[in-house]
Each structure stands twice: as structure tokens, then as C-alpha cells.
Amino acid sequence: MTVTYSLKVSRTGTFTFPRLLFMWKGSVYKLLYKELLIYLLLFYALSLTYRFALTGAYKAAFELTCSFFKDSLLDAIPLSFLMGFYVSLVVSRWWDKYVCIPNTDEICQVFATFIRGSDDVTRMQRRTLVRWITLSSAIVYTSVSAPVFRRFPTTKHLVQAGLLTEKEHAMFENMPTPHVKWWLPLSWSCNLVARLKAEGKIESGGTAVIQKIQLHRASCATMMDYDWIGVPLVYTQVVTIATYTFFIAKLFSSQFLESSTDLDIWFPVILVFEFLFYFGWLKVAEVMINPYGGDDDDFEINYILDRMFQVGLLIVDNCYDLVPDLEKDRYWE
Amino acid sequence: MTVTYSLKVSRTGTFTFPRLLFMWKGSVYKLLYKELLIYLLLFYALSLTYRFALTGAYKAAFELTCSFFKDSLLDAIPLSFLMGFYVSLVVSRWWDKYVCIPNTDEICQVFATFIRGSDDVTRMQRRTLVRWITLSSAIVYTSVSAPVFRRFPTTKHLVQAGLLTEKEHAMFENMPTPHVKWWLPLSWSCNLVARLKAEGKIESGGTAVIQKIQLHRASCATMMDYDWIGVPLVYTQVVTIATYTFFIAKLFSSQFLESSTDLDIWFPVILVFEFLFYFGWLKVAEVMINPYGGDDDDFEINYILDRMFQVGLLIVDNCYDLVPDLEKDRYWE
Amino acid sequence: MTVTYSLKVSRTGTFTFPRLLFMWKGSVYKLLYKELLIYLLLFYALSLTYRFALTGAYKAAFELTCSFFKDSLLDAIPLSFLMGFYVSLVVSRWWDKYVCIPNTDEICQVFATFIRGSDDVTRMQRRTLVRWITLSSAIVYTSVSAPVFRRFPTTKHLVQAGLLTEKEHAMFENMPTPHVKWWLPLSWSCNLVARLKAEGKIESGGTAVIQKIQLHRASCATMMDYDWIGVPLVYTQVVTIATYTFFIAKLFSSQFLESSTDLDIWFPVILVFEFLFYFGWLKVAEVMINPYGGDDDDFEINYILDRMFQVGLLIVDNCYDLVPDLEKDRYWE
């Protein structure tokens, strides 16, 4: 479920952004608290070992190790730079991934406008077209979105959900190709439209209808593409390695050493802060790299699918040829 | 109300940008003075406590704390880097959010061009189409913009404003769906156009009219999307946490310590400057993250709505078939 | 007047870019020399006061102030980072602002292609359409560009320039709306086209003509938008404050102190260089933030307007139906 906070930031005030810190769902705390606990555990394990268990040469070796990391590593890599560019890439793809989710309201309205008639056959034609359009989206969604896949693990489940009839299911399964067949219902749709045109049922606007179906097809194809061609693995690995190595080194370099004249406050406040900062930034990427998933802040594909089908049927059927009686408006002169 | 200063920067001169510093509305001072006062209060509370209240070990502990933050924190995080990328994202979305506000002048002109006739019925048809287009925008605006929502908290208020008739209101309320129904007036519009086409009133150009309505629908949908899918909460939280923690640490690290050989000027001039810099930058993001709101620099959605309706009616009615008598122009040979 | 230097950088050679340093018009020197003189004046005022006027405790206080700024401020803010992102935003808007200036050649050619006839009435129709298109641009330009506004401060001046006839002027003034009326000539144009279509004068292509007029309308609207919705004031203020404060602090921190062992060269060469660098960068933003203005490097809107009108008339009138006699070309086999 997307976490929407736009109303909370409608007016800029003294506590606009700070107030957001008290949201839990989709928050950096919810995403990070487990990692932080594990990390602190490791930190204290080392710390207590050093303070109470180690003696003599071992203690000295530990201290040398800590200084070694303190001096050398921290300037060695410009982590924030890499992260900035990487997150920037992930964010721009994240929005593209939202935009390519097909919006079927327009296509349904086009069906309602150009396929005229209130008889049962015509209604069935319009409703079936809506169903096929929805069906092709649903098949694409099962490929790219884990929650939708869990809902429709097989095409049989699409039949149960009323998106596919038994006969269609058979035709679908018999089509001889190893590739994903999300385009098949769109083929059916175009063929139906072509028949309606041949029958003279669609007088003008046939091309417009075909074009809308093509646009829908393009949206679906783009979704498949974004899923198939991700950010190259090597990029994600470099970022991950950099962040994790940085914090492993920090485990040592942040230890309070007995030789130090600093304040020994037992709790690594700076380290925790850095952890929230860098891992929070990395979590931004993790949340956004596959927004079709089941995270708090991912797009609600299942909801989108249901709304698409319901509103689509409303538009082509309930609202078909529905026009309120015209009246003179208040500003009529 | 948008703060427009483009005329002031028309010519580049010695004092072009400095002059902008004396604007109050929409300014960084107006946005920040409360935060700055609170922050200075905290700073002086600490400072005076340290100078006059603390003694002995407490004083030493305070000094240690201050040095601790001075040495460690300030290099720990590259705040400006994170901020740069974050603000860059918010700014690019901010402009997209402006661009997607539907401009209805074109669609109204298309109505005026293709739906011909000066009789009352045809005028009513054109005016009603304008009203429905405006109505769909208005419903979208109430969802995304707090000021518009305050103006039209219920659909009843749309009736009072003359955007919806009583009968239409009943039809609107009876449509059985839990989703926002901004698309319903657009459905009515398409249906009316389809009827006019069937009646032969729109000879050519029917498809062009439908396409324009579809473009309007796409704009409205994009506005809804930008509201629904915001910058992921975790990103905003990371930026906010980073900035606030940075300045909490600065409360200590900027204190004048008695052991210091620096100039003790009692007023933390550098700190105030940094505060203006970093919080000003953050305020840029706060102002722009929801530009449909009620800030000084937000888009004036209510004004846009009123202009859209008024100019729309002018175009389809007052200017209908209005062509000045043709004359030879001055450069005629 | 735009400063064009693309020919000078056609070939990359040893002195390609350095040669550009000797251009004066639109140069960083021309834009900055006044600021630099004022700044150096302030610098020497302080320097001479310190060297010759101050004594004892005052001198010591001055020195402390200088060191204070030297140590603290310069690392306090990442000016270049903020500037980089800000200028990047301004530059991308700058080009968008150029692109949205309507190019009317295409629309005029469409008039010439689809409105056929060499008689005086048809010529008048085509020429009037060109005039109205140009007129709508001119009205938009007066809103967004100071030089064009100085040329046409009132609509009366448009009449004098031959862009508006007296009768049209009366109709224009009588249209009852408080909003800018740049769209009115476009309404006239569409209405005229609709009449021509009804008269059968435009057989096919009527929709193409209307679409071109709509594209022109969209360009004009975009220009108005870019003028109305500028970079939020707070962003420009933060950048300006940061740069000015930085250089005020530099006034002190760059002073040669008597206790210093550095070379005392009396002229702050590094400071001047930094000034050119940072203020030059800021000037890039100042020049580009309103490119419709009267700077050396701004777009020549008045020229664009004149060319648009002249070439438009040429296309629809002088070149109407002009086709050279066809001959076999040299490569004919």
C-alpha cells in the first residue's frame, strides 16, 4: 500500500517535515530497526570483548586494527557520491515504472463511444472487450508483481476470478508458443473490433479504437521490459558492497579505545546516526527498485487491477449513453 | 499565490539578485523566522546554562560533549549531497505537477469549432460540455488541493457553485462505486458528443473532440497519480532526520567554550548562516513537495479553476462564430 | 541579442576556448566588472583601515575577526554544490523557454496548402490568419518580455504596428474578461477556419489546420506558464544569500594580517579569482533565469516577432502555389 502524505505537507509550517518523522508505516525505522539491532549487537559484542575479555597483545592488536580502519578506510571511498547517482537512477526508473501501468479508463470510454447499441449482444461485446483488456494487464502483472502472482499463481485462478471463461482458457492454453501470452487477449480484442467494423457496427472511429488497444499493448510491453531489464546487477552489487564494507570497518573504527581522551559514552551515537543516514539512503533504493512488490510503499497493483475492471465495466455498461438532461446553467445570459 | 519575480530579473545588473532579498512574500525569512527563533532560544538556553549555571565536573562534561560533536559528527555525513539529489527530485516533480494541470482553453475551442449552431439548444450543449469538463477538474482538485477542498468540501458545494445541477448531482451520487468519480462528467461528455455525432450535428471532427476529452482525462489522471504516489516517505524521512540531527549536534559543537582562544562574540553568526543555508534548502523542498497547497509559492488552483470556467464559457458562447470583418492589411501589395 | 560563437568552436584546437575569453559582448567581464570594482573598493577600505588607521586593541580585534572567519565559515557551507544544482535547474528551464517560443512557419505553410485560391478574398483570408497568429504571439510576448512590452505598451501600439485593425481593436477591448486575452485572435482564427470549412473552401485538411492552431496555442500558453511560475523565490534567495555572505566573510578572511608569514602582495589575487568563479557562476543563472529580457545573451524576441510576420506573409502570399517548372535532375537515368 502506497503511503500517501501529501495532505500533511500541504502547507509549509514549522513542523511540517518533522511531523512526518512520527509516521511508522513505510518509515525508515520500520525498514531499518532489525538491521540496526543486529548491527548494535555486533558492535557491543566487539566492544565488550575488547573491554573485558581481551588482554595484553590481543588488546593491542585490536587497538591497532581499530586505528588502521580509522585512518585509512574512511577517506578511501566516496560512498555518498556513488549512492547519490545510484539512487537517482533508481528513483527515475521508479516513476517510469508507475507511469507505464496502463490506465484503462480511456480505452473503455472509447469502446462506449464508438461501439453503439444497448442490446445484449452489443453490451456483451463491450463488456468482453473490457474483460480482455483487463485480462492482458492481469497476466502482465502476474509476471512482474509478486503480490499479484500470489493471487493468480496459474491461469486457472484467472478463470475463478471471472477474468477468463473456460472456453477462452482452453484456447489460451492451446496457443503453441513458449513465450508469455499476455498479448493474446489483445489479439482477440483487435480481431473482434475488426469484425465489428466489417459488420458496419463501428462506423467511424475504428482506427481510434485499434490505436487505443495498441497504446495499452505498449504500456504492458513496457512493464514487461522494466521487469526484464533491471538496473545491471553489477551496479547494485558495487553499491551494496561499498555500504556493507564501510559499516564493517566502522564496527572497528568506532570502538572507544582506552587510550582515547574522548568522552566514553558507551553508546555509539554518531555511528547510529550514520547508520540511519547511509542505510536509510540505501533503503530508498531497495524500496524503489521493485515498486510492484509488497512493500509498504509499493504500488498497490491488486487494487489497481480491481479498480480498472470495476470502473471499466461501469463506463461501458452502466454509463453507456448516459447523459443528464441539459439545462441552462447559472451563468446563462 | 505564486510569487512572480520574472520582471525583476529581466535584465542582469549589479543588484538584480540582491534586490530579491528584500521581498518578504514567499521569502526564506518568512518561511524560516519561527524555526530560527526557536533554535536560537535553545542555543542560548544551553549557552547561558553553561556559562552561568554549570560548575566543576558538569562544566567539564558539557565541554567534552561539545568537543565530541565538533570532532566527529560534522564530517560523518555528506548532508549537502543528499539534499542536492533530494531537492533535485522534488523540483522536477514540482514542475511536472504544474504541467499536468489541465488547460481547457483548447478543448473549449474545439467544441466551438466543431459543434456548430447558435440556437439555444446547441448553445446549451456547448456550455454544458464546458461545465462538465470544468466539473471533472474541480473534483480532481478537491482531492489533491487543500484550498480547493476547503472551498468544495462536499459535492453539494459544487451544486451551489453552479458546476453541477441538482439532477446531475443525484445521478452522480447514485453511481455505485467506491472510487472517486471525477471521470463521470467526462463519460457524460463523451456520450453527449457520441449522440451529437449520431444526430449528424458534428459532421467531421468527432474523433478530434473525443481525443481532446481523452487528453483532458489523462491530465486529470496524472494529477491524481502525483498526489497518490508521492516521494517515498523513507526518502523524506532520511533527509529530515539528517538535517535535524545535524543541527542538534551543532547546538553543542557551536558553543563557545571557555578553553577556546577564539573570539567570543556571543552571537553564533556562522551557525545562523548555516541554519539559513541548510534549512532554506530544505524549505525549498517543503514548499515544492505539494505545490497544490496553500503556501505563498503554491499554484493558485482556485484561480485556475475560475479562469478555466469563465474563459471556457466565453470561447464557446460569446466568441462563437465571432470573426472580425476581413480587411486588407497594411502590408498588402 | 543572442551571442553566437558556434563558428568559433567549430574545430577544436589549442586556442579554441581561450580565444573566447577575448569576447566582450555577453562576457563574464562585462557582466561582473562593476560588482568586482565595488567589491575591491570594500576590500581596500578594510585593508587600509587595518594597516594605517587601527591600533592596539582595535587592531587585535580586527585580526581576531579575520581569523574567526578564516577558520569557521569557509568549510561551513558547500556553496558549489548548491550552485551546481541551482544553475542546472535554471539552465534546463532556459532551454525549455526557448523551445516554447512558437515557430509559425509551419502553420503558415498549412494555411497556404489547404486554403486554396489566388483571388483577393482568399488572399485576405490567408494573410489575416497569419496576422492573427502573429498577433496572439505578440500579446503573449508583451506579457513575458520587457523589450517587447516597451515596444507595445498598449494594444493601441499593436494597431499602429499593423498587427491589429481598428475594428478588431474595438472587439478585442470589448471582450468582457479580466484575464489576458491572447487567445482571442486564435478564437477568431478557428472560427474563420470553421466558416471556410462550412463554405467548402477547405475540402480536406480542416482538422489539420485546427490542430496546428491548437499547437500554436499550446506554445503560447507554455510561455505564459514559464513566466507565471518561476523558480520558487526561496530557492533563488538561498543561493543569493549563500554567495553574498560567503564573500562578505571573505572580505575579512582574505585580509593580509601582519602576523602572517605569507607573501604580502597587496592585491588579493586569489580572492579576485574566486570572485570571478563564484559570481560568474551566479551570473550564468541571472542571465538565464529570464531569457526573454534585454541582456546581451537573451533571446531576441522582437526580431523573432518581425521575422515570423514577414516570412509568414511571404509563405502564404508570395510563395502561394509557387512551384518551379519540373526538370529532369542531373542523376536521371
Added chain:
Amino acid sequence: MTVTYSLKVSRTGTFTFPRLLFMWKGSVYKLLYKELLIYLLLFYALSLTYRFALTGAYKAAFELTCSFFKDSLLDAIPLSFLMGFYVSLVVSRWWDKYVCIPNTDEICQVFATFIRGSDDVTRMQRRTLVRWITLSSAIVYTSVSAPVFRRFPTTKHLVQAGLLTEKEHAMFENMPTPHVKWWLPLSWSCNLVARLKAEGKIESGGTAVIQKIQLHRASCATMMDYDWIGVPLVYTQVVTIATYTFFIAKLFSSQFLESSTDLDIWFPVILVFEFLFYFGWLKVAEVMINPYGGDDDDFEINYILDRMFQVGLLIVDNCYDLVPDLEKDRYWE
């Protein structure tokens, strides 16, 4: 073969990104292990020479060299900055290079919709059009992609693959032009469509078909362009020189010197880490700069070609006029 890991990052959990570190195919380790081994070999060669072979003045000279690089070079260039911008450019071109790969499903559907008839001649016409469209892509692919070139080193191989008939091959070879002839099959296609239109076989929609072929042509042309106009060589060279010089200097500056008081751990852990970081980042660019190649993470052009042809034939032939019987759907009221 593209390495797809989107399902693995569907949910953000504690070990989402770390788990990716254990993938081998397309990984940073697979790409870098050879380089790293060579680099370590050089490092130890130097190290052991210094420790055991060198004496006296030579040892001192070596130590001076090491310190020289340590002090000077490492701050001399902002490698990460250059790399950030360069990789950013390469990444944005990489995605554009994917997007421009033509998707022929739409064009095939258009053939199936507008070229009606189930007789053998019409089937042959549709199938031939699909084959020609695929053929033009194939010729483009052989120009831009090494794996496809290895598959079809000559046009004879296209004949063997069934994409070109013998007669067509002769016509293809006889066309007198030195330029790549990928556009020729598209010319044939347009000519065939024009004939079908003249014969009245395509009643409406002829323009739509031509437009689709033009879009396909544009995609192919864009692929050729991206191959022809790469990132300027000088940019890639600057980045490469910077990275390699940096690590050559590091060979010296990372040596443990006997005069040092640091921990001598014999293994240059920091250096290895930096190597993975910077060279990993550079490898991102190397992998993405020519994504039509044969790397683990490159686009599978051969697979795309095969799928295109197979699905294309399915759409125009097997699915031609295929419409399941219409039934009332489950939500029928």
C-alpha cells in the same frame, strides 16, 4: 543473457540486497576477478622486492617514491566525480538503447487487423510482411550486435535462416548502393501495402499501416545511430586514464613501509576494497556502453529476434480473426 533479479528484490527485508552479493552471473566478481589477480600479483611483486631484494639507497628511493605518491596524487583528481557523471551518461544511453529495439507485436497486429482474408494469397501477404519487418531488424542487428553478427555473418545466412528467399536475396544484392540496405525490406513492405490499397484489399487503415512501418523504420534508424555515434572516445579515454593512473600510483602508495607504525597485515585490504569500488564502478560503464554485445548482462538480441518472428507469425496467421465465442461475464446484471 540479461540477469534478472527483480523478483529477489520484490520485498525489502533485512537481507534483500546482501543476498544479491551471492549471485555469480553478471556479478562484479566475475567481471573483476582477473583484473584483481593481476593487480595483486603486481602489488606483491613490488612488496616482496622491497622487503627482501632492495637494500640501502634503493630501498630509500623506493620509500621516497611511495611517500611521494601518497602525499600528492590522491587528492590531485576527483576521480569519483568524473566517474559519477560519466557513468550517468552511459546509463542513460544504455536504457535508450534498449527502448529503441523495435517491438514488432504491434505492427503485426495491425497487419492482421487491416489486411483481411484467410485465403492462401492473403496469408502469404501477411506472413511475408512479418518476415520483411523481421528481416530489416535482423540486418540492423548484424550491424550493431556482435552475437547476431556471428550468427548471420553474410546475407546468405539470412537466406538459410528463412528470413530471405533466394529471389529476394538476388534483388537485395543487386541494389546499387554502398550503404547498409536494412531499409530495403521496409521499402518492399510499403510498396506491397500500397499495391494492396490500390487493389482495394485494405479499405481503411492504409495510412495506419504505413505509419506503423515508419515507426519501425525509425526504431531501426535509432539503433544504427546509437551504434554509429558513441560516447566520444576522448571522454572514455579520460575516465580510463584517470582510473588506471590512480591505481598505478596506489601500487606504490599502499605499500607497507618499514618506517611505518601501522599494522603490517601483509594483505592490502583497503586497496582491494578500493579496487572493487572504483573498478566495479568502471565495469558498470563497460558493461552498459555496448549492451548489444555478449556480456552476461547485455540484451539478448538473438532471443528478441527469434521471439519477434515467431510471435509475429502467430499473430498474423494462427490468431487471424480468432475470437472466442462471447459469453455473459460473471458480473453481468
Added chain:
Amino acid sequence: MTVTYSLKVSRTGTFTFPRLLFMWKGSVYKLLYKELLIYLLLFYALSLTYRFALTGAYKAAFELTCSFFKDSLLDAIPLSFLMGFYVSLVVSRWWDKYVCIPNTDEICQVFATFIRGSDDVTRMQRRTLVRWITLSSAIVYTSVSAPVFRRFPTTKHLVQAGLLTEKEHAMFENMPTPHVKWWLPLSWSCNLVARLKAEGKIESGGTAVIQKIQLHRASCATMMDYDWIGVPLVYTQVVTIATYTFFIAKLFSSQFLESSTDLDIWFPVILVFEFLFYFGWLKVAEVMINPYGGDDDDFEINYILDRMFQVGLLIVDNCYDLVPDLEKDRYWE
């Protein structure tokens, strides 16, 4: 001539990028070796003067100057930051400048498809249209590209090249306007198409042909725009000043001083490296800022022009109505 190296980077291997370092054409060495020689000459002039000519106070003053620059300048400006953003802007314009070069294959195909007939008159019409389209491009190219200007310094040269006939040349010269007349052949083309439509020679598709010509016109206009409106001079100057001043200061700060304990290797290896790095980066901008020029890596406009004309004639003439005999393909069932 563009330097294409995409095949060399097809597979990522150990020496993929390093191998590119051995290319000379378009390389950073070829672009920089003269600058580097001059720079080294200056460096050694100073160095030898200091070492052998200067004595006493002069030597001390020189040393002070060197330290002065060493301490102060190098942190004073973030050169890499400015360069990063500047080069990023130039690169994005560079690609836009390539994309806007008109591709005439599509328009020629449209001529061949919609203007039917194999008689000499029709062939002449199609060929003439191709010639005029090419001609308008050629005129634009002479304005923006130095190599094309050298080829066609006057319109007479266009006549000699067979792009313009004598009669057309006269008409062209007589058109009374001071502005560049590249749009005139496009006007002729549209007028010819309009006549063909009136004659019934183009039955359908007339609008499609006009639209293609308009797209070509838009491409040409964009090329003119990119030439006319360059990156503002002040931006290029700031970058140039920054780089040159930086390296002038480096001339001093990189001198080996006798008081130094560093290694005196006589050759400023670090400096040369920095020079290659920063000037190489600047050269990227110099090469890309006017890619229509005659650099190694610039677009080959003359080649593009010739190919355009030749392939255009092939498409409309040799390939006119050329369709291979249809056969059953290998996968026919």
C-alpha cells in the same frame, strides 16, 4: 569523421577499456599534445630559471610565490564540480544536436507510397521532391556546419552539385527577404503536393505527406536553433577561466623547491597527470560543443547529406513499386 569504437567494447574483458587507450584518431593525446608541450615548456622555463638563474632575494621571492599558490588556490575553487555540470550540459545538447539532423528516408518512402505512377512526369515529381527536401537540408547545413559551408560557400555551388536547377536558383535569389531561405524549397514541395492532390494524383494520404514535410521542416528549424542559441558565453568563459587560472597557479605550486624534502624527480608526473585529467575533461566539452564541425569526432554532415540524396532517389525511383514475388515461407504450415 565520427570515431566508432562500439565493436571494440562489445564484450567486457580485462583489457576492453585499456585497449581504447591505443587509439590515436579522436584521442585525448591527439587533442592535447600541443597544449601539453607548451605547458611543459613553460614549466621547465620557470624551473630552470629558478634552479640556475635566480639567486638570493629573487630565489626567496619565487619560493614564497610558489608556497603562496600551493596553500591558497588549490582549495579555493571546486573546479571539478563546475566542470561536471558544464560537461553534462554540453553532452546532453550534443546528442540533441545529432537527433535533430533530419532523416529523410521516411519522407522519401512516403512519396513513393502515395504518389503513384511510373511515367516520366510522375518520376520527375517524386525525384524533384526528394531533391528539394535534400536542398533545404543542405542550406541549413551550410549555416551550421563549417565543412558543409566550405563545400557550398554560395548557392551557385548548390547548382553545380545538382541540388538546384538554374531556374530554381533564380527564383530562390529573387525571393525578397533578408532571412535565410532554407524553408523555400519546402514551400515549393508543399505547393507541389497540394497541386498533385488537386489533380487527384494523391488520392488519400495527402495529409500524411504534408505532415512528413512539416516534420522535416521542424528538424531543420531545430538545427538552426541549436546553432543560433548556444550555451551562454558567460558559462563557457567561467569554465575556461577557472581551468586556465588553475593551471597557471599550478605552474608555480608544482615547482620543486630546494627547501623541500620531497623526491626531486625533475619531471612533474603528477602535474602532467592532472593536466591530462582536467584538460581532457575540458576537451570533451570543446569537441562536443559544436559537433557539426570538422573535428575527428564530429558528425560527418557531408556524408549524411550525400547518403540522404542517394538513398532518397533510390527509394522513390529504383525501388518504386518494387515488390519481390511472394512465396510461401519456410515455416508455412
